[in-house]
Amino acid sequence: xxxxxxxxxxxxxxxxxxxxxxxxxxxxxxxxxxxxxxxxxxxxxxxxxxxxxxxxxxxxxxxxxxxxxxxxxxxxxxxxxxxxxxxxxxxxxxxxxxxxxxxxxxxxxxxxxxxxxxxxxxxxxxxxxxxxxxxxxxxxxxxxxxxxxxxxxxxxxxxxxxxxxxxxxxxxxxxxxxxxxxxxxxxxxxxxxxxxxxxxxxxxxxxxxxxxxxxxxxxxxxxxxxxxxxxxxxxxxxxxxxxxxxxxxxxxxxxxxxxxxxxxxxxxxxxxxxxxxxxxxxxxxxxxxxxxxxxxxxxxxxxxxxxxxxxxxxxxxxxxxxxxxxxxxxxxxxxxxxxxxxxxxxxxxxxxxxxxxxxxxxxxx
Numbered sequence: 622x623x624x625x626x627x628x629x630x631x632x633x634x635x636x637x638x639x640x641x642x643x644x645x646x647x648x649x650x651x652x653x654x655x656x657x658x659x660x661x662x663x664x665x666x667x668x669x670x671x672x673x674x675x676x677x678x679x680x681x682x683x684x685x686x687x688x689x690x691x692x693x694x695x696x697x698x699x700x701x702x703x704x705x706x707x708x709x710x711x712x713x714x715x716x717x718x719x720x721x722x723x724x725x726x727x728x729x730x731x732x733x734x735x736x737x738x739x740x741x742x743x744x745x746x747x748x749x750x751x752x753x754x755x756x757x758x759x760x761x762x763x764x765x766x767x768x769x770x771x772x773x774x775x776x777x778x779x780x781x782x783x784x785x786x787x788x789x790x791x792x793x794x795x796x797x798x799x800x801x802x803x804x805x806x807x808x809x810x811x812x813x814x815x816x817x818x819x820x821x822x823x824x825x826x827x828x829x830x831x832x833x834x835x836x837x838x839x840x841x842x843x844x845x846x847x848x849x850x851x852x853x854x855x856x857x858x859x860x861x862x863x864x865x866x867x868x869x870x871x872x873x874x875x876x877x878x879x880x881x882x883x884x885x886x887x888x889x890x891x892x893x894x895x896x897x898x899x900x901x902x903x904x905x906x907x908x909x910x911x912x913x914x915x916x917x918x919x920x921x922x923x924x925x926x927x928x929x930x931x932x933x934x935x936x937x938x939x940x941x942x943x944x945x946x947x948x949x950x951x952x953x954x955x956x957x958x959x960x961x962x963x964x965x966x967x968x969x970x971x972x973x974x975x976x977x978x979x980x981x982x983x984x985x986x
Contacts (some may be wrong), residue, residue: 636665636678643696650731651692654724658733659683660690668736674699679736688845689736691720697730705732705858708777711831715771717764718844718851737853738845742838743878751884758872760852761841762892765833765868768854770899772830772862780832780863782821785920789817791927800930800942801972812964819961820923823916827864828902834859836868837875865896865903866910870918874951876925877944889914915955919962922951949973 638644655662664681668691678692695702702725712719720734742761747753778784793805793813805813833840835856842853869892873885893910896903904910926948933942953969956962 636667646729647694647731650726650729654731654733655680658690658723659687660733664689665692668739690723691734691736693730693732693734695730695732697728700730702727702730702732702858704860708857708860711771711776711860712768712854712857716767716851718842718849718853719857720853720855737842737855740843742841742843742852743875745843746838746878748878751880752887754884755887758888759891760850761836761838761872762869762888762895764841764852764854765836765872765892766895766899766901768833769830769865769868769896769901774829774862777831777860777862780829780861780867782825784861785821785824786817788924788927789820789920791931792923793927795927795930795934796945797972799934800945803972809968816962816965820916820920823913824864824866824920827866827913827917829862830865830901832861832863832867833857834861834867834871836871837877838872839875839877864913864917865901866914866917867921870914870921874918874922876947879947879950886911915958919952919955922948922955926952 638647651660651662651665654660659682661681661683664679666679668677668679675693675695678694679689680692681689693702693705706722706725709719709722713721718737720737722732722734724733726732742757746757793810797803798805803809833854836854840854840856842855844851844853869889873880873888889911890907893903893907897905904913926945929941929945929948932938949969953966956966956969
């Protein structure tokens with residue numbers, strides 16, 4: 622998950638390093654790679670950071686017609702770049718617009734790749750007029766269907782019960798206990814365990830395809846070349862093989878951008894129609910498919926609320942938790958639609974202060 626774009630600006634040619642040894646290793650690597658690829662070291666600057674330990678640098682090429690390149694700085698003791706390389710290859714084979722890798726020093730964790738542009742999809746959407754974004758979202762949906770249509774079992778890690786459960790555990794462990802100070806024990810823990818079991822069962826019932834896992838406007842790029850109709854796709858290194866409902870839920874229930882239900886339904890219907898035409902295993906009944914998308918979205922929202930709390934409390938990145946209310950609103954909206962989720966809705970009302978706390982009970986529905 623990418624950092625917000627408002628990073629501190631550093632002058633071209635200057636990039637701060639916390640580790641002098643890593644800075645020296647980077648300088649030697651850049652000298653070697655720069656000569657081979659026509660890079661201009663004096664133009665090096667920060668492009669973006671990441672919710673992980675990765676960061677991205679931008680550097681210009683000579684001659685100028687070659688544009689710029691992106692360098693990934695991923696400390697090998699903190700980040701494994703092999704999944705990124707593997708998924709980039711799969712996406713390129715599928716026909717997606719992803720960065721080509723020009724050089725990779727695996728032991729050092731430095732990578733040179735294409736620069737897909739400086740504008741993300743989230744920077745160009747019209748937040749006030751949802752319908753003005755229909756064509757842009759259909760380009761995103763086209764990329765998603767293209768990716769899913771290339772799916773082959775056994776290639777990517779399974780988005781299985783164990784992984785779904787570990788992700789859901791982030792909500793009680795980090796959002797409730799550490800952020801909200803709620804003791805998750807006894808009846809509350811048992812009730813959440815039963816609820817999470819139901820969510821996992823519903824989501825594992827969905828047909829399986831390739832899943833990006835963070836398919837949202839912040840990770841989709843507007844191409845520099847106006848003749849290129851494909852949006853660029855980034856931040857795909859955590860891709861798995863899992864529920865077909867996941868990425869469309871991620872796209873339309875965004876971590877940093879919310880739409881009214883009319884627009885969400887419109888784009889989801891168009892995705893569903895495109896997926897059916899492509900032969901993807903979506904439910905032929907749109908109502909059933911949309912319910913499955915809501916249950917998948919619920920799992921993601923609970924997970925991300927926990928992740929945002931962890932990023933703030935453990936990693937010192939408070940800007941993420943500022944978006945937590947968006948996810949609580951998503952969770953509340955879904956929980957209000959389904960009788961089975963009534964205890965979760967009551968819990969949220971108490972935790973968020975809309976109801977007095979009389980004990981976090983998961984008893985009668």
